[in-house]
Amino acid sequence: MGEMRLHGRGGQGTVMAAQMMAAAFVLGGKYASVFPSFGIERRGSAVMAFARFGDKPIREKTRVYNPDILLFIDESLTDVESCYDGFQPGGIIVANTKNGKNIEKLNVNQSIIATVDAESIALQETGTPITNTCMLGAFAKATGLITLENLKKALEDFFKGKILAGNIRSLERGYNEVKILKFNPECNEKVQKKNILDEKDPVIDPPKFVSEFEADWTDVSKKQIIAKTGEWRYRHPEVDILSCKLCGWCDMFCPLNCMKLGDDGYYHANLKYCKGCGICANECPAHAIKMKPEEVI
Ligand code: SF4
Numbered sequence: 267m268g269e270m271r272l273h274g275r276g277g278q279g280t281v282m283a284a285q286m287m288a289a290a291f292v293l294g295g296k297y298a299s300v301f302p303s304f305g306i307e308r309r310g311s312a313v314m315a316f317a318r319f320g321d322k323p324i325r326e327k328t329r330v331y332n333p334d335i336l337l338f339i340d341e342s343l344t345d346v347e348s349c350y351d352g353f354q355p356g357g358i359i360v361a362n363t364k365n366g367k368n369i370e371k372l373n374v375n376q377s378i379i380a381t382v383d384a385e386s387i388a389l390q391e392t393g394t395p396i397t398n399t400c401m402l403g404a405f406a407k408a409t410g411l412i413t414l415e416n417l418k419k420a421l422e423d424f425f426k427g428k429i430l431a432g433n434i435r436s437l438e439r440g441y442n443e444v445k446i447l448k449f450n451p452e453c454n455e456k457v458q459k460k461n462i463l464d465e466k467d468p469v470i471d472p473p474k475f476v477s478e479f480e481a482d483w484t485d486v487s488k489k490q491i492i493a494k495t496g497e498w499r500y501r502h503p504e505v506d507i508l509s510c511k512l513c514g515w516c517d518m519f520c521p522l523n524c525m526k527l528g529d530d531g532y533y534h535a536n537l538k539y540c541k542g543c544g545i546c547a548n549e550c551p552a553h554a555i556k557m558k559p560e561e562v563i
């Protein structure tokens with residue numbers, strides 16, 4: 267699984283960029299998950315979107331704290347130090363910038379910096395300074411993670427008519443005009459800028475990302491859940507068998523199907539999978555289930 271953070275400003279289509287990108291990943295047979303984080307909800311304020319993508323279902327739901335890739339939709343944000351928080355050494359930066367000066371000042375150990383003057387392209391092709399589709403083209407070329415064709419198909423779900431045509435042109439120009447600098451990620455960050463390996467070639471092989479959170483939900487061949495959702499739990503249900511009426515509601519409502527009849531003839535949670543949501547306790551008509559903190563196990 268790869269993790270990515272998009273930085274833009276309200277009105278620039280940052281969130282929509284993340285959604286179109288996710289659609290292109292899915293069209294390419296991958297899994298993707300995206301969600302936004304707004305600061306002040308008005309045009310012009312800083313906006314972030316988080317994206318995860320990979321070959322397996324994505325279970326992680328938090329913000330992205332250690333991005334492998336940073337995508338700057340807005341040039342002014344390339345100057346903001348906090349936008350680089352947690353950036354992984356050897357990661358990729360794709361930025362909207364006129365002259366790349368902000369990027370030159372970077373002191374992060376990246377493997378690729380890809381820049382494109384997205385604002386000028388967007389103004390010429392769409393008549394607006396909304397740079398999101400142009401930046402998606404640059405992202406596709408710089409990372410090799412999604413294809414231009416899948417991005418075009420994804421755009422068709424978001425735009426129609428002349429607006430679609432303009433955004434497709436903007437996307438294509440982002441793809442064709444992005445300048446890609448490849449660095450040796452092994453070298454010291456202070457001397458890295460003198461170690462540019464290649465200024466021309468696009469990335470042919472998409473980078474591989476690793477995450478501890480990626481796992482199969484199910485083993486289809488065995489028809490059983492194998493993700494140990496019990497590891498998420500901080501509390502667990504305990505059934506008072508003297509109060510239990512054996513109605514089976516807890517079994518019916520448990521989202522993980524882990525409340526089952528035990529050898530004693532009463533319902534108990536399979537703690538390997540019970541995630542401690544408490545739904546069974548809420549639904550039990552006899553109030554026979556109490557949620558207990560995990561330490562008491
Ligand atoms: S706490 Fe949630 S996951 Fe655990 S048994 Fe009850 S309903 Fe199922």
Ligand code: SF4
Pocket residue numbers: 505509510511512513514515516517533549550551552553554555
């Ligand atoms: S919902 Fe409550 S009463 Fe019904 S079977 Fe489960 S524990 Fe017993």
